[in-house]
Amino acid sequence: MTERTDILVIGGGLVGASLAIALDAAGLAATLVESAAPRREAPPRYSERNLALARATRNGLRELGVWTHAEASATPIRQIHVSRAGEFGSARLDAASAGVDALGWTMPARELGHALQQRLDACSGLRRLTPATVRSLQADDEGWLVRIEDAEGERTLHARLLVGADGTGSMVREALGIDTDTHDYEQTLFVCTVTPQRPLQGRAYERFSDDGPVALLPLKQDRAGLVLTVSADEAERIAAMDDEAYVDFAQQRFGWRVGRLRQPGMRFAHPIRRVAARRIVGPRAVLVGNAAQTVHPIGAQGFNLGLRDALTLAECVIDASDPGDADLLCAYAARRAPDREGVMAMSHGLVRLACLQQPLLAPLRSLGLLSGAFLPPLRDALQRHGMGFRGQPPRAVLERAP
Template identity: 35%
Template sequence: MMDMLVVGGGYVGLSAAVAVKQAAPHLEIAVIEAAPKEAWKRDGRASAIIAAAAQMLEVLGVWDTILPEAQPITRMIITDSKVSDPVRPVFLTFDGAVADGKPFAHMVPNVVMVGALLEQAARLGIEIRNGVSATSFRSGDTNVALGLSDGSTMEARLLVACDGVRSKLRDMAGIKTVSWDYGQSGIVTTVEHERPHEGTAEEHFLPAGPFATLPLKGNRSSLVWTERTDDANRLVAANDLVFEEELERRFGHKLGTLKVVGDRRAFPLGLTLARAFVAPRFALAGDAAHGIHPISGQGLNLGFKDVAALAETIVEADRLGLDIGSLNTLERYETWRRFDTFRMGVTTDVLNRLFSNDFGPIRAVRDIGLGLVDRLPGLKSYFIGQAAGTSQGGNPRLLEGQAI
């Protein structure tokens, strides 16, 4: 029997397994991933990793592998306009450094991050089972039995579901969610441009939703382009000429000629919050516990915060001789994470509703608010610290750069 089973072999699931195994090497851990063994290498997306999450990845022994391919975000610019506006005024700028001089975030290709975590998992002796999915599970007094699609069963003291926003395990556990659809989709792709971005990220608030350009290594940027779902589907299906013409209208010409170099895909956007994060011998982490709008760039980082809190909860319980899968143990993790998750979900929901419209009076109020923040250095520093995850009290030790 295993000590911990993790379902979901993405960055959240792998980092959870690595964090626990590194701090408690005697625990037997396995990761179950439905995708084939090499499927992760086809992921062309990139993610923003905040400073606190980077500190955690450094403690886990993977940041040195990731860093050569990570692009620091040295500056953030926020604008508010219509697509047709000839001038796009800047209302708010942030220097991308936190107190110790480090950037508040890096852009990291997903393949680099997953590859580094897989290598570390192998070094630690974590079992990875690819190509099988969870079909059922049953919790008992001392263990949980997980049924797999190949007909086998695995048992463990604790099952951790990191299987995404449409988590099947969450449904099997009978955990309900609060959720709604925004009627928007996020178009994700990568572009090359003629001139360097100099580490600057930009978020343009447009009537259909935010259009974010995030710097990558070289003269490349990752796009997260929010549109109404029908328009997003039309754009993704359009030919290259139409897509790049619409892209240039939003991106502008400040970085010269643009060329789309990555696959373009559209992901429906909504808010999903689990009503509970734990059940007997069962815990949710990452998108399985919460799916939020990408307007703040915090979705993946919320998952890393889950990992840090869950790993600390499990390891400390084990050191005290407690049952790592008991509800009493897991409730500490739930208490630690639910308020922060709820707060971030509400924040992104309000921001999306406030900025994804073209109602004149609301536009005037939000632009005045952005301008005021831009003129108050203390408030700007506070927001940077919050975004970087470095100014939040009660952080788990991994997010502070400390071993468990």
């Protein structure tokens, strides 16, 4: 027997879960397929993957009812300092000059995942299949037939709209026959936490060099998230370093603005590639989050961009008689294009320009950073884009009066 649902979301990660919550809040008939069962009892760890959430993202999570479960774990970013090693220019973005209390927030990814699970538990109409595996996807004139295996065995669902929120290696994208543009940066990202000698006190740092960017993000208990990029051919050597050698290496790359870095937590390494779908919609189907675009982690735009995908899609389908209507999906894609293309161009261009080994560019880069710091129109645009307000944002992320 075939079961029916209006909207089927494949992928229960941060973006897929957020979309499912938004659809449920709108009273839409939706089903969420999660490959792994929630882990609610996982104990906190000394070193964890951390997220930088733009202000627009905080606003969206607040509208979804998620922020109330996450706020206690969040640390505000009130200033951002951007510089390049060996050059005189720098830029400082400041929440006070933007007229807000914070430009963004940082928090452990596990804590946001836990907050999303708490909110999912409160959904009244959402159907969740977890843990579940998608065995096949088949299109028909009215939607998609999806064969799923879970603890109860195999079942077939028919959805009028199929949403791929299933990550960089998206099965949904493959079923749609959508090609990708892929760029291997030949870099590896190392992330861990450290304790700086001088607390960051709400200031985040982004520092560029010929070897790639390095960032330091404020966290709770005067800890900091260290994000360091190295060339791929150096990754194995860096990974083999003991903690003392690694901190010395990071110190050399970052500098001494916050004193000595100490007490490194566990390191995690991630190869860096950009994977961009050439289309984000197909017949009665749409891609969101990393399934649509996986961007360079510089500027920490991945989840922020994906949440705006999810909230815009929910806004588009809320009053639609047919959520899979071709014109509706085309309108969604057109609305997302300025934000999506702008973020991808920014992250790619910033890496190419700020980390390019060309000394003749140094004065221009320094002047560019100084312009961003002292020219109000440019500074305001940088701050607005950095806070996640680009193109036509979904209504859920817009500022509202206290």
